[in-house]
Amino acid sequence: MKSSIYGLTFDQLTNECTEAGYGAFHARQVWDSLYIDRVKSMDDLNVRDEVRDYLTEKYVISTQELFVKQEAGDGTVKFLLKLHDGHYIETVLMRHKYGRSVCVTTQVGCNIGCSFCASGLLKKTRDLTAGEVVEQIMTVQHFLDEEGEGDRVSHIVVMGIGEPFDNFDNLVDFLLVVKDERGLAIAPRKINVSTSGLADKIYKFADLDLRINLALSLHAPNDELRTRIMKINRAFPLDKLMPSIRYYVEKTNKRITFEYILLSKVNDLPEHAEELADLIEDIKDKSYVNLIPYNPVNEHIQYERSTPEDIMAFYDILKKRGVNTGVRLEHGTDIDAACGQLRSKHMNVEGAK
Ligand code: SAH
Ligand code: SF4
Numbered sequence: 001m002k003s004s005i006y007g008l009t010f011d012q013l014t015n016e017c018t019e020a021g022y023g024a025f026h027a028r029q030v031w032d033s034l035y036i037d038r039v040k041s042m043d044d045l046n047v048r049d050e051v052r053d054y055l056t057e058k059y060v061i062s063t064q065e066l067f068v069k070q071e072a073g074d075g076t077v078k079f080l081l082k083l084h085d086g087h088y089i090e091t092v093l094m095r096h097k098y099g100r101s102v103c104v105t106t107q108v109g110c111n112i113g114c115s116f117c118a119s120g121l122l123k124k125t126r127d128l129t130a131g132e133v134v135e136q137i138m139t140v141q142h143f144l145d146e147e148g149e150g151d152r153v154s155h156i157v158v159m160g161i162g163e164p165f166d167n168f169d170n171l172v173d174f175l176l177v178v179k180d181e182r183g184l185a186i187a188p189r190k191i192n193v194s195t196s197g198l199a200d201k202i203y204k205f206a207d208l209d210l211r212i213n214l215a216l217s218l219h220a221p222n223d224e225l226r227t228r229i230m231k232i233n234r235a236f237p238l239d240k241l242m243p244s245i246r247y248y249v250e251k252t253n254k255r256i257t258f259e260y261i262l263l264s265k266v267n268d269l270p271e272h273a274e275e276l277a278d279l280i281e282d283i284k285d286k287s288y289v290n291l292i293p294y295n296p297v298n299e300h301i302q303y304e305r306s307t308p309e310d311i312m313a314f315y316d317i318l319k320k321r322g323v324n325t326g327v328r329l330e331h332g333t334d335i336d337a338a339c340g341q342l343r344s345k346h347m348n349v350e351g352a353k
Contacts, residue, residue, distance in 0.1 A: 003059060007134065017030075022051050040061060064083055064135050090161065091104055104174075107124050115229045127162075137156065137178055155192075158191075211252075260289055274317060284324070291325060293311065
């Protein structure tokens with residue numbers, strides 16, 4: 001099976017060209033065809049024949065098939081994509097006032113197994129390659145191109161199924177491709193990567209200093225509670241995790257976002273808000289707490305969404321403590337555009353794992 005040429009960073013594509021004995025400038029022509037003209041077939045690469053033939057021996061453009069596309073009333077579009085080996089992944093386009101944002105998947109399933117997440121119910125089958133993640137962006141960009149309104153994907157959230165830092169090298173190549181100024185040129189400050197908290201990779205990510213935003217799925221202010229809802233906290237408890245976040249903030253001088261899903265009577269009590277404010281006290285000027293109303297995703301998951309009163313009370317305490325915070329707005333709930341749902345439903349229908 002040939003892999004997608006979208007998986008090559010600009011430097012890797014340049015190496016391909018020079019190793020084959022062709023000038024480095026050919027890489028630029030191929031890149032223009034892929035990301036500016038956005039051709040859909042290797043035959044249409046606007047580059048000299050020998051280079052096109054050489055690349056076509058090794059690569060294809062698309063390895064995925066659009067299986068289902070669902071549009072919600074608010075303009076959100078969910079794409080269910082079939083991979084070359086028969087697995088399904090999903091990608092979501094959200095239309096905001098400030099631009100067009102795509103939520104990408106990084107793994108088939110997820111092994112982190114957070115108790116509130118539908119993706120965690122599907123054990124990881126494999127990592128996606130960098131090309132398979134870029135392809136998701138290109139599927140959406142091609143869809144926007146066909147709409148004909150000149151829209152471009154301007155924002156990316158790496159918040160679909162999977163733990164991006166458990167697929168670190170492919171994640172980084174993906175980020176290098178989409179932020180490349182010669183191509184899609186998606187500004188790093190408009191890209192958000194969310195991790196469940198693999199502290200060792202947070203250090204690595206900080207050292208790369210890609211200027212991309214990082215979000216930590218915190219969801220609890222102490223180890224006892226965090227371990228209960230996210231078993232990854234056993235491997236990376238808060239005394240390992242928080243120093244990695246402080247390191248990230250100091251090294252990059254960027255703000256860190258803490259994601260906090262509010263689960264009724266589990267982690268949404270006033271004492272939890274106080275404890276959260278204590279936990280991040282020393283970096284609160286460099287933090288933003290994103291309060292996320294829990295999305296009841298699956299009959300196997302027992303949590304309930306916090307009441308609007310409890311959400312506001314939690315928010316007010318954080319505000320009083322001088323913490324930057326906000327409540328996340330939802331998109332596409334009428335088409336189940338939250339983490340993992342469409343795929344898990346299809347899997348059930350088809351009787352697959
Ligand atoms: N694995 C990464 C990124 C994917 S999940 C991570 O966990 O950070 C992206 C975000 O969606 C995370 O903050 C996750 O906690 C949240 N999420 C998962 N299930 C959810 C649900 N049922 N309702 C609301 N948010 C959910
Ligand atoms: Fe995996 Fe993130 Fe879901 Fe946890 S919340 S199971 S890390 S996708």
